[in-house]
Amino acid sequence: MLLIDCPFCGTRPETEFRCGGEAHIARPADPSALDDGAWAEHLFVRSNPRGLHAERWVHAHGCGRWFNAVRDTFTDRFVETYKAGEQPSHPIDDARA
Amino acid sequence: MLDRSLFARRDRPLGAAPTSNDRARVSPAPAGVRLSLRVRGAEGLSRLGLGLAINRMSAEGERFSARLGPNEWLLGAGEADLEALEAEIEAALGDRFHSVVDVSHRNVGLEISGPDAAAALNAGCPLDLGDAAFPAGSATRTLLGKAEIVLLRPTAEPLYRVECWRSFAPYVHAFLVEAARTA
Numbered sequence: 001m002l003l004i005d006c007p008f009c010g011t012r013p014e015t016e017f018r019c020g021g022e023a024h025i026a027r028p029a030d031p032s033a034l035d036d037g038a039w040a041e042h043l044f045v046r047s048n049p050r051g052l053h054a055e056r057w058v059h060a061h062g063c064g065r066w067f068n069a070v071r072d073t074f075t076d077r078f079v080e081t082y083k084a085g086e087q088p089s090h091p092i093d094d095a096r097a
Numbered sequence: 098m099l100d101r102s103l104f105a106r107r108d109r110p111l112g113a114a115p116t117s118n119d120r121a122r123v124s125p126a127p128a129g130v131r132l133s134l135r136v137r138g139a140e141g142l143s144r145l146g147l148g149l150a151i152n153r154m155s156a157e158g159e160r161f162s163a164r165l166g167p168n169e170w171l172l173g174a175g176e177a178d179l180e181a182l183e184a185e186i187e188a189a190l191g192d193r194f195h196s197v198v199d200v201s202h203r204n205v206g207l208e209i210s211g212p213d214a215a216a217a218l219n220a221g222c223p224l225d226l227g228d229a230a231f232p233a234g235s236a237t238r239t240l241l242g243k244a245e246i247v248l249l250r251p252t253a254e255p256l257y258r259v260e261c262w263r264s265f266a267p268y269v270h271a272f273l274v275e276a277a278r279t280a
């Protein structure tokens with residue numbers, strides 16, 4: 001079973017977690033100033049890399065907290081997890097191809 | 098023709114009787130008070146188990162306190178103890194921002210005990226329940242089969258307390274009885 005390291009509970013089985021998509025996406029400060037294209041970009045367009053990917057996860061059947069994880073989308077390996085509001089120690093822009 | 102030993106044994110859906118064996122026994126817990134307490138910034142507080150580490154619990158008599166997350170506690174007490182407990186919460190927290198929700202009617206408790214209790218739980222719970230990973234005083238929300246439960250281990254005895262939501266109770270109970278029978 002895949003184990004995920006919750007920043008609050010420690011290593012726990014994957015079935016207790018849910019994924020919430022890509023992390024570190026800042027909501028535009030003034031949405032009404034954007035045109036439809038830019039707003040659609042914010043809502044729907046994600047980086048979808050092959051390699052390291054920062055994601056939001058929630059320990060739904062545990063402590064109930066959201067946190068962030070860097071996961072390799074190629075190997076499905078969790079490289080690190082960290083609390084919401086923090087930055088990853090792995091640079092996520094050096095993803096393979 | 099298939100060898101007789103390859104046929105799966107057929108169990109009636111509701112079983113013949115609520116049986117268990119001596120190595121793993123499932124019993125519904127008596128009714129009690131359950132409060133869900135949320136406090137942001139409980140640092141420096143120690144009463145009511147507010148000083149516990151995450152996923153730890155303390156118990157005394159019918160009272161228990163389990164820290165399920167950074168700002169969430171499940172408190173338990175006997176049926177007659179509700180008002181006293183609420184008064185203690187108020188005294189302990191003073192004007193700190195918090196919420197107390199009475200979830201006594203939502204929760205159903207079960208106890209599973211005996212040398213094979215952990216093995217029976219592991220039929221549907223993916224946690225490591227060994228003494229090193231889940232020692233006395235452990236408490237956490239987790240899964241049992243398809244149902245969310247809170248799993249408490251008050252002491253070093255092989256006795257676990259399962260708390261689930263009321264509508265999940267028939268499923269959780271049947272699951273544990275079946276698991277205990279074959280653990």
Ligand SMILES: [Zn+2]
Nearest residue numbers: 006009059063
């Ligand atoms: Zn957690």
